[in-house]
Amino acid sequence: MGVDLTKFYIAVSLISLLGACQSFKRPEPPATLNSRYNDQQPALSGDGRWLALVSNRNNSNEILLYDLRGKKFIQLPGLNQGNVILESPSLSRTGRYLVYISSVQGRPDVAIYDRATRRAEILTQNYRNWVRNPQISADGRYIVFETARRGQWDIEVLDRGPLIELDIPDGTPVANP
Structure with missing residues (x-):
């Protein structure tokens, strides 16, 4: 009986090892808000449909976008890097533009x-000072943020210019600035 039990344990161990060698698929994050994950820094779009937040749902710090009307998360290809x-x-009126702080090797950029x-x-990118807390205007043209350029936290306004495509609801006429 001792021999049969030993063979059984060896077989179970081998099966466990083989199962561990298969490719691991990362589980999908829950499609609801208020999960067991750490979600923070919420921002609403001007039209109230979109919610951006910082989360650790995929075992890394990411920005997620949640459609409050459709009650689901929306993919943001090209945004979250490992x-x-x-x-x-911060979101513009319809959530087209998302402004945020991106830190690579500890250096924050807007x-x-x-x-x-x-x-x-x-x-x-070529800005030589520390930045934090960016906000975008409803139409997506202006971005404000805090800067330590003068040795204290001041406010800067970045105008993306009159030639950008504004974030406006469909069919809304735009007056020339």
Whole structure:
């Protein structure tokens, strides 16, 4: 009987090892708010439909976008990178533009993600000062943030210019500035 039990334990051990060698698929995060994960820094879009937040649902610091009307998370391809810490999200009127702090190797920069083009862009790449707490205007043209340029925290306004595509509800006429 002792021999049979030993063979059984060896067989179970081998099966466990083989199972562990198979590719591991990361579990999908829950599709609801208020989960067991650490969700923080919420930001609402101007139209009240979109909620951006910082979460650790995928075992890393990410910005997630939740559709309050559809009650589901929306994919943001090209936004969350494994080696980048993202924080302080802010949304434009319809959630097209998402402004946030992106820190690579401890250096924070103000960045913007355009959901229409699925591209992220660093706005303060050559900026030599510390930045924090960015906010975007409803139409997506202006971004404000705190800067330590003068040795204290001051406010800066970044105008993205009159040629950007504004975040406006469909069919809304835009007056020239």
